[in-house]
Amino acid sequence: MKRxxxxxxxxxxxxxxxxxxxxxxxxxxxxxxxxxxDWSARHRKTxxxxxxxxxxxxxxxxxxxxxxxLPTYDPGQxxxxxxxxxxxxxxxxxxxxxxxxxxxxxxAFADNPRLARATRSVVAAxxxxxxxxxxxxxxxxxxxSGGRGLVSGDGRSALVTFAxxxxxxxxxxxxxxxxxxxAAVRLRYPGVRIAEAGPxxxxxxxNSLVGQDFRRAEVTSVPxxxxxxxLVFGALIAAGIPLLxxxxxxxxxxxxxxxxxxxxxxxxxxxxVVLLVGMAVGIDYSLFYLRRAREERARGxxxxxxxxxxxxxxxxxxxxxxxxxxxxxxxxxLTGINVFSGVAMGAIIVVGVAVVGSVTAxxxxxxxxxPRVDRGRIPFLGRKQVxxxxxxxxxxxxxxxxxxxxxxxxAATIALLALAAPALGMRLSxxxxxxxxxxxxxxxxxxxxxxxxPGGPEPAQVVVTGExxxxxxxxxxxxxxxxxxxxxxxxxxxxxxxxLDHSRVLVISVPIAGGGTDAASTAALATLRDHxxxxxxxxxxxxxxxxxxxxxxxxxxxAQLGGRTPLVFAFVLGLAFILLIVAFxxxxxxxxxxxxNLLSVGAAYGLLTLIFQDxxxxxxxGFSSFGGIVPWIPLFLFVLLFGLSMDxxxxxxxxxxxxxxxxxxxxxxxxxxxxxxxxxxxxxAVIMVAVFSIFASLSxxxxxxxxxxxxxxxxxxxxxxxxxxxxxxxxxxxxxxxYLPKRLRPARETVLRTKxx
Numbered sequence: 001m002k003r004x005x006x007x008x009x010x011x012x013x014x015x016x017x018x019x020x021x022x023x024x025x026x027x028x029x030x031x032x033x034x035x036x037x038d039w040s041a042r043h044r045k046t047x048x049x050x051x052x053x054x055x056x057x058x059x060x061x062x063x064x065x066x067x068x069x070l071p072t073y074d075p076g077q078x079x080x081x082x083x084x085x086x087x088x089x090x091x092x093x094x095x096x097x098x099x100x101x102x103x104x105x106x107x108a109f110a111d112n113p114r115l116a117r118a119t120r121s122v123v124a125a126x127x128x129x130x131x132x133x134x135x136x137x138x139x140x141x142x143x144x145s146g147g148r149g150l151v152s153g154d155g156r157s158a159l160v161t162f163a164x165x166x167x168x169x170x171x172x173x174x175x176x177x178x179x180x181x182x183a184a185v186r187l188r189y190p191g192v193r194i195a196e197a198g199p200x201x202x203x204x205x206x207n208s209l210v211g212q213d214f215r216r217a218e219v220t221s222v223p224x225x226x227x228x229x230x231l232v233f234g235a236l237i238a239a240g241i242p243l244l245x246x247x248x249x250x251x252x253x254x255x256x257x258x259x260x261x262x263x264x265x266x267x268x269x270x271x272x273v274v275l276l277v278g279m280a281v282g283i284d285y286s287l288f289y290l291r292r293a294r295e296e297r298a299r300g301x302x303x304x305x306x307x308x309x310x311x312x313x314x315x316x317x318x319x320x321x322x323x324x325x326x327x328x329x330x331x332x333x334l335t336g337i338n339v340f341s342g343v344a345m346g347a348i349i350v351v352g353v354a355v356v357g358s359v360t361a362x363x364x365x366x367x368x369x370x371p372r373v374d375r376g377r378i379p380f381l382g383r384k385q386v387x388x389x390x391x392x393x394x395x396x397x398x399x400x401x402x403x404x405x406x407x408x409x410x411a412a413t414i415a416l417l418a419l420a421a422p423a424l425g426m427r428l429s430x431x432x433x434x435x436x437x438x439x440x441x442x443x444x445x446x447x448x449x450x451x452x453x454p455g456g457p458e459p460a461q462v463v464v465t466g467e468x469x470x471x472x473x474x475x476x477x478x479x480x481x482x483x484x485x486x487x488x489x490x491x492x493x494x495x496x497x498x499x500l501d502h503s504r505v506l507v508i509s510v511p512i513a514g515g516g517t518d519a520a521s522t523a524a525l526a527t528l529r530d531h532x533x534x535x536x537x538x539x540x541x542x543x544x545x546x547x548x549x550x551x552x553x554x555x556x557x558x559a560q561l562g563g564r565t566p567l568v569f570a571f572v573l574g575l576a577f578i579l580l581i582v583a584f585x586x587x588x589x590x591x592x593x594x595x596x597n598l599l600s601v602g603a604a605y606g607l608l609t610l611i612f613q614d615x616x617x618x619x620x621x622g623f624s625s626f627g628g629i630v631p632w633i634p635l636f637l638f639v640l641l642f643g644l645s646m647d648x649x650x651x652x653x654x655x656x657x658x659x660x661x662x663x664x665x666x667x668x669x670x671x672x673x674x675x676x677x678x679x680x681x682x683x684x685a686v687i688m689v690a691v692f693s694i695f696a697s698l699s700x701x702x703x704x705x706x707x708x709x710x711x712x713x714x715x716x717x718x719x720x721x722x723x724x725x726x727x728x729x730x731x732x733x734x735x736x737x738x739y740l741p742k743r744l745r746p747a748r749e750t751v752l753r754t755k756x757x
Contacts, residue, residue: 037359038308044365051248051360058252059255074548081546081552093165094163095198096162096178096199096200099197100159104191119139123136126162126181134164150494164178182196206700209436212699213699216697217698232680232683235373235376237373238373260346261342264341273347274349284321288317289318292309293306293366296309296310303371315358317654328646394674394678402731416600416720426613429626430554430631435701435702453511460525461547463548465506477540478497488532492513517554517626584653586740589653600641600716601642607712608629626701648685667731
């Protein structure tokens with residue numbers, strides 16, 4: 001039995017009344033989205049060219065201002081040390097190491113003339129590179145001139161170390177000349193292993209690998225996206241509109257990053273996230289709008305009327321969805337980690353730009369093109385896609401779910417809980433060298449140095465400031481550090497010290513136990529910070545110190561992230577709850593939406609744990625498991641996925657609410673709304689899954705995690721959650737789904753409900 005149609009101001013009944021005549025602009029009081037769409041449709045050339053002009057202005061502004069490359073700092077003690085090292089006048093050059101050892105069992109380094117000759121050749125080759133290598137240190141120089149600790153504990157391996165000359169920011173490029181010189185020496189000594197590695201050479205290899213990966217991803221993603229859009233719309237022009245909107249939004253947003261780059265770190269990571277998020281939401285919003293406009297034209301409305309109905313329905317859903325995504329991303333500001341702040345700002349900008357384009361330029365373009373939007377139809381596909389309005393599969397499935405919601409909903413919930421269960425054992429850990437494929441030469445070299453000199457390639461750095469850094473008390477403290485290294489398992493030789501900025505800053509390099517990112521290194525860092533340094537440098541008056549380096553940075557980053565994560569969750573969930581109450585005028589629907597979103601994110605966490613922590617599918621995906629998950633991945637995925645999944649949720653719930661306000665019972669509204677929206681949601685999800693899955697083919701394990709996590713969560717969200725759990729939950733709740741306390745209802749709505757009763 002149908003309910004009487006609602007007379008709420010934004011109900012479908014009032015929408016039909018407003019747009020059933022020849023002039024859809026007659027009502028004076030309409031939501032902002034409708035009024036903007038009406039203006040755009042009536043001034044379509046102004047709206048379209050105005051949008052393009054704004055995009056062009058953003059690009060010009062970005063070129064004029066230029067994007068600043070502010071440094072990113074870790075939180076805590078590591079961040080304090082990094083800020084000191086980044087002050088003007090403090091120039092710290094990255095140090096490279098050249099490992100020299102026999103390829104087979106032989107005498108100790110000191111008794112092996114061939115190793116000594118190879119060492120002298122390496123030193124000579126590096127010394128001759130003017131403007132490339134500075135402060136070349138050899139194990140043959142002796143303890144008095146810098147050779148202390150450059151021979152391994154077993155006496156079989158040695159290190160030649162040097163600082164990369166020139167601008168430290170360009171060290172990855174400068175070090176290439178040193179790598180070539182060392183490679184030439186290697187050819188002359190086939191029986192000796194000569195392997196160079198260090199932060200500069202690792203940076204060069206990483207930059208090259210990431211550049212190749214992203215070029216491949218960009219070249220692959222655009223054709224894949226366009227091909228899928230052709231399958232969705234069956235026409236060239238309709239398929240091109242989402243790409244046009246998304247690309248223009250991304251171009252404008254990346255250019256506008258020049259403004260916040262004055263106070264926030266905006267780097268390549270931010271630009272990559274802007275590209276991904278912008279393409280995702282831009283295509284989603286266009287899909288929602290286009291499909292609704294097509295559906296209304298198929299019902300007999302004029303192109304202008306169809307655009308306005310799409311604005312009143314899909315346009316409103318786009319606005320709500322965009323606000324939810326931006327709220328979710330804003331939660332990253334609460335981490336207090338500035339790299340997250342830059343990423344959040346960039347993503348918020350691109351979502352805001354995409355929403356503006358969707359509610360202004362898109363309705364104007366559709367009104368301008370009219371039926372011509374379906375030109376360039378693909379044979380055997382275009383006509384079917386134009387006429388399609390309901391999904392037979394989803395209609396049949398949802399009818400069964402609504403008829404027996406407890407069974408279907410229970411089965412889906414159990415499946416997702418089982419999938420999420422492995423996440424309870426998730427371990428957060430930095431991948432270290434495992435972030436890169438093990439076949440890269442610099443990774444092999446670093447691992448070899450690590451085995452011969454534990455803690456050598458990535459030592460802790462103690463940054464000391466104060467008075468008298470070249471005085472005797474500091475010298476005694478450093479001597480005490482050497483003594484501790486000789487008798488402690490936590491820190492090792494070679495301990496080196498360097499005065500910077502006219503003796504204003506002292507940097508002491510202290511190799512620590514472990515591989516840099518494991519539990520042994522974390523324990524050694526705690527020993528260094530809490531016991532060794534207070535007993536040595538801590539006794540020197542008038543100075544202060546802070547420890548940074550790989551282990552310290554990872555530890556402080558993870559500690560800050562772990563402490564702020566509950567705050568981010570509470571902020572995102574709380575504001576999303578309020579926004580959804582306003583959007584759907586129900587307190588039950590937001591709770592259901594949030595619970596199901598958390599369930600789908602939990603399932604994605606479980607998959608990440610199974611695949612990357614436990615090592616399943618390591619072979620097919622081409623990575624080596626390091627027994628953990630990169631610390632920033634879970635929180636970033638939660639924020640991003642919570643926002644993106646709301647795109648689908650808001651769109652489907654809007655169609656269900658629309659049908660319910662039109663007079664359908666809750667059960668009928670669930671079937672009607674889901675069947676009419678599931679097709680476009682599935683199409684949008686397939687596109688996003690395809691694009692994000694490309695990241696699984698990249699070389700860096702962090703990118704693989706990001707790609708697999710987002711693609712799997714979106715797939716789960718658009719199928720099990722939206723196709724089964726949402727209908728089942730709403731069917732079980734029945735009319736209670738729309739419960740809203742009287743004190744939360746707007747005064748006009750309360751009067752209308754009373755009259756209807």
